[in-house]
Amino acid sequence: MKGLISGLLGHPFWAILTIAVIAWYGTITVYVAIRGLIDIVRMFRRIGSQWEDDQSRRPSPTDP
Amino acid sequence: MLDGSIVGTYLLATMVAGILVRRYVARVDHFLVAGRQMDVYLGIASLAATEFGIVTCMYTAQAGYTRGFSGAIPGICNAIAMFAVGYSGFCVKRLRDAGVMTIPELFEKRYGRFVRWLSGVVIVLGGLLNMGVFLRVAGQFLVVCCGMDLRYLELAMTLLLAGVAIYTTLGGMLSVLVTDYLQFVVMSVGLLVISILILAKFGWADLAEAVHRHYGSGGFNPFVARGLGWPFVLSNMLTNTAAVLTWQTCIARLLAARDSNTGRKVYTGTASFFVCRWVIPGLWGIAALAVVRPEVLSTIASQFGEKDGSLFAMPYLLGTIVPTGLMGLLVAAMLAAEMSTDSSYMLTWAGVIYNDIILPVKRTAWSEKKGVLVNRLLVGMIGVFLLFWGLWYKLEGNLWEYLQTTGTIYLASMSVLLIACCYWRRANDWGAIAAIAVGATLPVVALSLNLFMKVRVTASGQVIEEGIVRHYIGDHFVNIGTYAAVAMAMVLGSLLKPMVKGAGR
Numbered sequence: 247m248k249g250l251i252s253g254l255l256g257h258p259f260w261a262i263l264t265i266a267v268i269a270w271y272g273t274i275t276v277y278v279a280i281r282g283l284i285d286i287v288r289m290f291r292r293i294g295s296q297w298e299d300d301q302s303r304r305p306s307p308t309d310p
Numbered sequence: 311m312l313d314g315s316i317v318g319t320y321l322l323a324t325m326v327a328g329i330l331v332r333r334y335v336a337r338v339d340h341f342l343v344a345g346r347q348m349d350v351y352l353g354i355a356s357l358a359a360t361e362f363g364i365v366t367c368m369y370t371a372q373a374g375y376t377r378g379f380s381g382a383i384p385g386i387c388n389a390i391a392m393f394a395v396g397y398s399g400f401c402v403k404r405l406r407d408a409g410v411m412t413i414p415e416l417f418e419k420r421y422g423r424f425v426r427w428l429s430g431v432v433i434v435l436g437g438l439l440n441m442g443v444f445l446r447v448a449g450q451f452l453v454v455c456c457g458m459d460l461r462y463l464e465l466a467m468t469l470l471l472a473g474v475a476i477y478t479t480l481g482g483m484l485s486v487l488v489t490d491y492l493q494f495v496v497m498s499v500g501l502l503v504i505s506i507l508i509l510a511k512f513g514w515a516d517l518a519e520a521v522h523r524h525y526g527s528g529g530f531n532p533f534v535a536r537g538l539g540w541p542f543v544l545s546n547m548l549t550n551t552a553a554v555l556t557w558q559t560c561i562a563r564l565l566a567a568r569d570s571n572t573g574r575k576v577y578t579g580t581a582s583f584f585v586c587r588w589v590i591p592g593l594w595g596i597a598a599l600a601v602v603r604p605e606v607l608s609t610i611a612s613q614f615g616e617k618d619g620s621l622f623a624m625p626y627l628l629g630t631i632v633p634t635g636l637m638g639l640l641v642a643a644m645l646a647a648e649m650s651t652d653s654s655y656m657l658t659w660a661g662v663i664y665n666d667i668i669l670p671v672k673r674t675a676w677s678e679k680k681g682v683l684v685n686r687l688l689v690g691m692i693g694v695f696l697l698f699w700g701l702w703y704k705l706e707g708n709l710w711e712y713l714q715t716t717g718t719i720y721l722a723s724m725s726v727l728l729i730a731c732c733y734w735r736r737a738n739d740w741g742a743i744a745a746i747a748v749g750a751t752l753p754v755v756a757l758s759l760n761l762f763m764k765v766r767v768t769a770s771g772q773v774i775e776e777g778i779v780r781h782y783i784g785d786h787f788v789n790i791g792t793y794a795a796v797a798m799a800m801v802l803g804s805l806l807k808p809m810v811k812g813a814g815r
Contacts, residue, residue, distance in 0.1 A: 257518055257530050260379045264514070267589045268505055270582055275498040278358075278579075281351035282491050289347045293334050293484070296345060300336065 316638030317645065320496055324649065325473055327488050332480035338681040341482030342411050342661040343566040348487060350567075353576035356490035356650075357563045358583040359497060363651030364448035364644050367591040369709040371624030374595025378521035378529025380538055381595070385588025387543070388550040389581045395554050396577025399570065402555070404732045406570035413556055413724060414666035420731045421742040423670050428743065429724060430666030432750050434659055436719035437558060438695060441655045445471060445700030447621070447709065448648045450614055455625035455632075456641055460613070468697060470645065471652065475693040478653040479686040483566055486653045493646035500643020503636065504628070505590050508597045511631060517593065520600035541786035548793045549714050552725035557717075558658040591624065598623035617774070621709060652696070660688035715753050718789055722796040723749030730800055741804030748799040752792040756783075 335341050348356070373381025395402055410416045414433065418426035449467045452458045458466065477485045521529035528535030532543055554560060554577070567573035607619030610626060632640055664685050676684065723746045730737035760777025767776050779788060 257379070260518075260530060261514060263382075263585070263589060264509075264593060267586045268502070268509075270586060271498055271502045271505075271590070274582070275494075275502075278351050278354050279491075279495050279498075282355040282494070285349035285352035286488060286491060288349060289344065289352065289487070290331070290334060292347050293340065293345050296347075297334065297336055 317642045320642040324489050329477050331484045334484055337678045341682050341685050344483040348566040350575045353563050354579040355494040356487050357580045359490040359494040359650040360559050360654040362587045362647050364451045364648040365444045368447050370588045370591040371595035372621050374592030375599050375623045376620050378525045380532040380535045382588040382592045383532045384546040385585045387546040388584040391551040391554045393578050393581035396574045399574050401728050401732050402564050403570045406564050406573045412662050412665045421739045425739050425742045426666055427670045428746050430662050432720045433662050437659045439716040442699035445696050451625045454622050455629045474649050474652045478657050479689045490650045493650040496646040497643045500639050501590050512597050517596045545786040545789040552721040556724040559654045562658040594624045598627040656689045656692045663688050718753045718792050719750050722792045726796045726800050736804050738804050738807050740807040741800040744799035744803030745796045749796040756788045
């Protein structure tokens with residue numbers, strides 16, 4: 247704690263930036279990870295339905 | 311045993327996930343831009359993972375070791391540029407709205423087919439030279455940090471690259487996004503845990519004191535640091551703005567996004583991670599500065615045949631302080647970082663070779679199936695190149711400056727071409743060709759002169775050889791000069807071309 251206080255007084259910009267970076271990785275990363283997983287599921291659902299649309303549009307061999 | 315299990319589980323999970331998505335790849339746009347279906351948070355995770363490789367960790371830690379906190383300035387420049395471009399939509403909105411798969415494809419609409427092809431060539435040249443050192447540096451990290459036997463270095467890196475190449479060639483951007491996501495999670499946990507360990511072990515006050523002892527106030531303020539100053543800050547601001555606008559791995563996320571708004575949000579959301587990627591390893595490098603003796607680093611450098619030992623300070627420190635169990639997590643995190651970087655670099659540069667070097671000179675169109683096959687072959691070929699270049703190229707001087715100089719081969723010209731393409735009606739092919747020629751020539755000449763013409767200088771009581779351009783002009787001025795010359799070439803070239811009546815948009 248003593249080191250942190252002296253750091254904040256001596257070099258406040260770098261001390262605050264270091265704390266912010268560590269806090270960022272400890273919190274926002276978790277949020278991005280959860281929302282990213284949802285994005286993956288949605289992305290493959292959309293690509294899957296795109297793929298099915300492509301298949302249904304393709305003319306069948308029996309079509310004139 | 312525990313460490314090995316952690317690493318093995320991670321590698322297996324990545325390979326399985328990467329290979330499983332291959333069945334979704336039916337078209338070239340699935341392979342190169344994930345069918346343009348990427349959303350914001352997946353984009354942030356993917357971009358943050360891609361832009362943090364072992365090589366990143368090594369050069370940012372080297373910057374912390376050799377420049378103190380001032381070494382993290384490029385990360386701050388990068389974050390400012392990323393946020394500003396994402397927030398304003400400067401160039402990137404028009405680029406994404408154009409519906410292209412690569413930047414040179416957009417250039418064809420304004421500058422013609424030859425400029426598209428030429429742009430593809432310089433992008434590939436600059437990118438391959440840049441990524442050529444990745445594998446070697448990653449291998450050096452593993453040897454120094456985990457004590458891996460040097461004899462197995464080439465084999466280990468070959469196997470790692472082969473694994474990455476397998477899932478990238480099969481699933482393209484879809485595999486890259488999914489594996490990037492996994493790698494983002496593993497990498498973030500590793501970075502956080504190791505940073506807390508270092509702060510707990512050394513304490514902020516000791517780290518700040520070490521920087522002050524070695525570099526004085528220049529270790530905290532780049533404007534007063536010896537060898538840095540305003541040219542360093544300006545040079546990094548230019549490089550990072552250009553990289554945000556045109557670096558293939560960034561642009562690939564923008565172009566894979568669902569629309570331009572999603573792409574812009576990915577940019578603003580990732581900006582802060584660019585500060586993290588410099589500050590966190592920089593802190594590790596500063597910890598190494600506090601405790602690692604320079605003689606130890608010279609011995610390690612000579613073991614690899616390198617001249618500069620500062621690159622090895624951080625991995626050496628981690629090798630001595632990280633306990634069993636955490637070492638497994640660290641190696642998994644670093645492998646995650648490396649794999650996400652390698653896969654994305656291989657894919658995005660293969661995309662440029664296919665889309666802008668091969669397609670413009672082909673007379674007949676390829677089917678989607680053949681297009682995907684050609685892309686897969688190109689990814690494999692880049693992997694082979696990485697392996698051979700990475701094994702024999704010996705690095706001299708600061709790694710970040712090497713990456714900056716090789717990147718400038720295309721960053722300077724492509725960023726100027728892109729800005730002019732979007733916002734200057736008078737820009738034309740004469741200006742574009744002149745800008746590309748100047749942008750590629752200056753950094754290559756500087757690199758070659760540094761490699762073949764040396765001067766002897768005395769530093770810290772030792773006589774060392776330094777490249778002639780680095781000694782007399784300096785890397786930062788070469789970089790700034792290249793951007794200025796490229797902009798001038800674009801303006802002069804465009805103005806020299808006679809206006810055709812009725813032409814223009």
